[in-house]
Amino acid sequence: MKIHIIGGGNLGVAIALGLSQFAADRKITVTRRNTSGIQYLEQKGITVNSDNKHNIQEADIIILTVKPYQVDTVLDEILPAISNKIIASAVSGLTLEALQAKIGEQHAAVRIMPNIAAEFAASATCIAFAEKHKTEAQKVISLFSDLGTVPVIDEKLMDAATVLGACGTAYALRYIRASMQAGIEIGFDSQTALAIAAQTVMGAAQMVMKENTHPEQLIDKVTTPQGCTIVGLNEMEHQGFSSSLIKGIKTSLQKIKG
Numbered sequence: 001m002k003i004h005i006i007g008g009g010n011l012g013v014a015i016a017l018g019l020s021q022f023a024a025d026r027k028i029t030v031t032r033r034n035t036s037g038i039q040y041l042e043q044k045g046i047t048v049n050s051d052n053k054h055n056i057q058e059a060d061i062i063i064l065t066v067k068p069y070q071v072d073t074v075l076d077e078i079l080p081a082i083s084n085k086i087i088a089s090a091v092s093g094l095t096l097e098a099l100q101a102k103i104g105e106q107h108a109a110v111r112i113m114p115n116i117a118a119e120f121a122a123s124a125t126c127i128a129f130a131e132k133h134k135t136e137a138q139k140v141i142s143l144f145s146d147l148g149t150v151p152v153i154d155e156k157l158m159d160a161a162t163v164l165g166a167c168g169t170a171y172a173l174r175y176i177r178a179s180m181q182a183g184i185e186i187g188f189d190s191q192t193a194l195a196i197a198a199q200t201v202m203g204a205a206q207m208v209m210k211e212n213t214h215p216e217q218l219i220d221k222v223t224t225p226q227g228c229t230i231v232g233l234n235e236m237e238h239q240g241f242s243s244s245l246i247k248g249i250k251t252s253l254q255k256i257k258g
């Protein structure tokens with residue numbers, strides 16, 4: 001299978017690196033106008049090119065990872081060079097209807113919302129598609145299943161998926177940073193504090209996913225009555241921990257919806 005990624009920035013490169021590591025039988029091309037910063041990808045077997053049309057007619061799936069204002073230019077450039085393609089767009093705010101209208105009925109539009117943990121096969125890639133493109137979407141699902149989980153969602157939730165799944169990476173990292181800062185204050189050097197904080201988050205996430213349980217059930221296992229965990233946790237809640245997170249996520253969603 002040949003994958004053609006247009007827009008070799010943060011997300012495009014993360015997907016390319018993920019696919020090159022976790023899906024060895026796939027040939028990957030990444031394009032961007034200025035390729036100087038991503039030439040190193042060639043050493044990992046990824047083709048890098050500044051021409052968006054480079055071998056594009058051979059691609060099984062074209063993935064768009066450019067900014068919303070760049071997408072029209074890209075499509076105007078590549079559409080005359082392709083026929084009957086699957087075009088998977090990670091471009092935030094670009095609806096299936098708008099994409100399909102732009103690319104025409106001969107191509108299948110699929111909407112994806114991965115995150116940069118795709119590089120480590122740990123993305124939550126939400127996907128939405130029209131029923132008529134179920135078969136083509138299945139190929140995209142199969143591809144991104146190599147890079148983490150692929151929840152199929154109703155397209156009207158795509159903005160929410162952007163906030164929870166893509167912006168969510170930043171929220172989680174801020175939690176790790178705050179834990180690290182606290183860790184330094186209570187005695188660890190920064191590297192040790194970061195290593196403990198990050199591993200603890202990974203462990204908590206793995207428990208939730210592997211045990212398929214509610215976080216609060218697991219919290220019960222950690223909180224001894226009158227113990228140090230519950231007093232800390234309650235203090236965090238008094239300071240607005242859950243509330244600030246919920247408000248932040250809703251603010252991000254308002255921003256995305258304009």
Ligand SMILES: NC(=O)c1ccc[n+]([C@@H]2O[C@H](COP(=O)([O-])OP(=O)(O)OC[C@H]3O[C@@H](n4cnc5c(N)ncnc54)[C@H](OP(=O)(O)O)[C@@H]3O)[C@@H](O)[C@H]2O)c1
Nearest residue numbers: 007008009010011032033034065066067068070091092166
């Ligand atoms: N970053 C994330 O975590 C994330 C997660 C989910 C979805 N997204 C969505 O993915 C898209 C890309 O986000 P990003 O953070 O990866 O942005 P980014 O780092 O700015 O990457 C965009 C890339 O597109 C390239 N580009 C611009 N015009 C181009 C053209 N005409 N032809 C080919 N390449 C072109 C740019 O490089 P040159 O200027 O050198 O061409 C740049 O490397 C956005 O729509 C974003 O909303 C991002």
